[in-house]
Amino acid sequence: MSVFISGATGFIAQHIVAQLLENDFKVIGSVRSQEKADKLLKQFNNNENLTLEIVKDISLPNAFHEVFAKYKGKIKYVLHTSSPFFFDSDDYEKDLLIPALNGTENILNAILDHAADTVERVVITSSEAAMIDITRYFDPTFFYDENSWNPTSHEEALINGVHAYTASKKFAEKYAWDFIEEHKNQIKFALTTVNPCNVFGPQQFDENVTSPMNTSCEIINKLVHSSVDTKVDRTTMGKFIDVRDVAKAHLLALQNDNLIGERLLLISSGFDEQSILDIINDDFPALKGKIRVGNPGTGALQNWKGSIHDNSKTRKLLRFEFLPLKKSVDDTVSQILRHEEKL
Numbered sequence: 001m002s003v004f005i006s007g008a009t010g011f012i013a014q015h016i017v018a019q020l021l022e023n024d025f026k027v028i029g030s031v032r033s034q035e036k037a038d039k040l041l042k043q044f045n046n047n048e049n050l051t052l053e054i055v056k057d058i059s060l061p062n063a064f065h066e067v068f069a070k071y072k073g074k075i076k077y078v079l080h081t082s083s084p085f086f087f088d089s090d091d092y093e094k095d096l097l098i099p100a101l102n103g104t105e106n107i108l109n110a111i112l113d114h115a116a117d118t119v120e121r122v123v124i125t126s127s128e129a130a131m132i133d134i135t136r137y138f139d140p141t142f143f144y145d146e147n148s149w150n151p152t153s154h155e156e157a158l159i160n161g162v163h164a165y166t167a168s169k170k171f172a173e174k175y176a177w178d179f180i181e182e183h184k185n186q187i188k189f190a191l192t193t194v195n196p197c198n199v200f201g202p203q204q205f206d207e208n209v210t211s212p213m214n215t216s217c218e219i220i221n222k223l224v225h226s227s228v229d230t231k232v233d234r235t236t237m238g239k240f241i242d243v244r245d246v247a248k249a250h251l252l253a254l255q256n257d258n259l260i261g262e263r264l265l266l267i268s269s270g271f272d273e274q275s276i277l278d279i280i281n282d283d284f285p286a287l288k289g290k291i292r293v294g295n296p297g298t299g300a301l302q303n304w305k306g307s308i309h310d311n312s313k314t315r316k317l318l319r320f321e322f323l324p325l326k327k328s329v330d331d332t333v334s335q336i337l338r339h340e341e342k343l
């Protein structure tokens, strides 16, 4: 029996695929083109347990039906990770809201139509974004936990790219929980959602270091390439989790019964540009005197002043310690410098 993972080329998904293969799962991944499939297969050394299929656009009607029909009787686990993650767009509806919702709708209906009798577990990569009120994220009186829901309406989602992305994750996740309830007599799978905050950490493969990098890692990449007089951006701040922990949570969610029906809020700590700069300046002599220093010791890591969260339930359920910001930043920066032959 196999695991199906959508969006296998993604930053997070590649780590999940690596951990699945390390644990001897047979993996079927979807990617958007043959070129991307060829590259990814080569990166995973043509591992015989990895098969890739083309799903060009998760937004299109019945996007996953053909793949699920092809592997009828063979898929036991489904991981849905693919969803657009960026903020710049001229058309929030088309670029963010529709693919997120349709992608979730399409994959769940493909299971219902072609694999209802074999799929036992579905894990959806949702987001902290589905849990927070984005207008109050920096408000110390705003509290959220695993039970919280982003209150954004469809109309409010169209205000800007950040509202649209965060709402896209809420609408997609909500659809999934409603689907489970509506079809409970026709399916046998249980659902878990993984809700990470900003995900940092190295790419699965050094050659995936690009400029710009994927949306979350670009926060660190931008600082590695800053100059001494670049201003510290006081608005770039939030909470962080390492990509290896995110992948691990997906694997546990597939297998552990205690995670059935849960929304796992993955947060290790707060961060901002100052706390990342402190780590880079302390740990990378090659960058000393070349990048911004700011005011060491005054960052969010020591001094988070925004929203309060409680993810103690998730930590207790997962039973592993999340990697700290220092480890995540160090490994991300080492990989960038190694790739650029600056170490």
Ligand code: NDP
Binding pocket: 006, 007, 008, 009, 010, 011, 012, 013, 031, 032, 036, 055, 056, 057, 058, 059, 081, 082, 083, 084, 085, 099, 125, 126, 127, 128, 169, 195, 196, 197, 198, 199, 200, 214, 215, 216
């Ligand atoms: P990436 O941009 O690296 O990965 C996104 C994946 O989705 C890629 O495989 C991409 O394909 C695929 N995809 C996007 N749109 C479509 C589409 N219309 N049709 C088919 N495939 C599509 O992002 P991440 O790995 O960072 O994100 C993965 C998931 O994690 C997303 O659901 C995101 O919302 C969620 N998440 C990410 C966080 C983060 O900080 N990174 C935080 C919280 C949640 P391609 O490679 O071809 O572009």
